[in-house]
Amino acid sequence: ITLGWNTVYEFDFWVMEHSAGSEVVLGTDFMIPAGIRLDLFHATAKLPDEVMIPLVKAQNFDEDIPEGMHVPGGPNDNLQIAAGEWADFRLQRNKPSLGTHDVWVRRTPALIPTITKFRKGQPKWVRLTDISHHTEYCPAHLSVVMWVQRGYLPKMAGYVQVGSPNYEEWQVLAYAGARDETLFQWECELYEKWLGSQPSMGDRRSYTMFFNDPRSRLANLTKM
Template sequence: MWVMDHSAEVEVVLGTDFMIPVGVRLDLFHATAQLPDEVKIPLVKTQSAAHDDFGVGHVVGGPTDVLQISRWESREFRLQRRQPTSDTHEVWIRGTQQLVPTVASFRRGQPDRVRLTNISERLVACPCHLPAVLWVPVGDLPRDEGYVRLDSRKYKEWQVLAFSECRDSKLFEKERRWYEEWLSEQPPTVEVPEYARPRGLRQRPADDSSDEDERLTCAQRWERLLQQRSDEDLDDSADGLPVGNDPAIESSEFPEVNQDAPTGVTPPRMAGEIEFTDEPPS
């Protein structure tokens, strides 16, 4: 990289002998390069640091036993007690495609327990001594890929993913308790009047003269209505009015023609009856 002093202590980049990937920002004022995952790399090293061996002073932490983690569940492991101080080392953490790490607790400012959440659809076995946590000297970088710092944006995205895929009963119980506490502090949606607490049962008086229909069910009321309609039909048929073909009416109003009447005698005609003859009209 060729840099020229311009003015007011501002440096201008004339050119580089390497390619800069997309998303990498150069901070020439502080001589650092910021990667997309917010990891800063020093561009200028001191003369003493240039001769140091890369990777010296790295401390690895991980589980001491094999962890069998079912899908959507999590397991925790404890880190070693002897850890480098924060003045000389930075904490980096790494996950896999199936396991998402989370620092569950701290002890004296240092991570003490780490939780591994299985976000896959099958059982995952975590081998012992998995390099999940790495203490790197300040100003240095991890030798392997996949490590992020605890204050990086990538680590926060991992926590969101672990929270959405986890089925931790303790976490759900804590959320339920928090929701109930929040709900108890909220004002009611509608006003609820206060009623006096009942102190006993009220007895019906013996001389209760209320209407019997008020105590009938729907089926009993419908049965009583059908019975009333059938009784009214019977009363209408027995009131003496003509119903259907009454023989008394037929014999009195419509007399039958006598077939045995003598020849030449015209039977009596009813009122309004028309007589048909063979004679022409006069």
């Protein structure tokens, strides 16, 4: 099994007929003595503190490609983010193909994710912005990003697809939450002053009004 995308210990499975007295059904959640729930159908495991991690193939395979319909991604280290600040983290190198999986992200009440860098269409770097008024803690390996097999939805609520209207709304909140209100007001005032000092975009021509009085206008037309 993997913990934070690193192998920490291994164990074996024995698959037997259901009639042999086993209470385990392959493909469903069940408990093992260590207190870890295994979801073999989705190739994931959930630790007692509800942190979900992906299962990987044995290390003697040539390629270590994440498997399953739902593959999570998150920070490798614990993050402490001050109010109005942000922290960046890099996603794991091996990711499911974009031809078979869609990328989803989720936020917390205080932390909003932003994909800041892509590589060949795949998200590479993620920024977490703290929009609260106090320091927020983000545990290592929190499932901020989720690759979900196309045609399926994330198993947990709160995820939105990258590029969706909800995701764009989150970015507005992140931008506003990461700015000091006093500094933002000062920037607005400076911008207004700068805008007022700029020349007009087009030349303004002055025109002489010959017909201020309707009676004089009628008299001039009569002379013509």
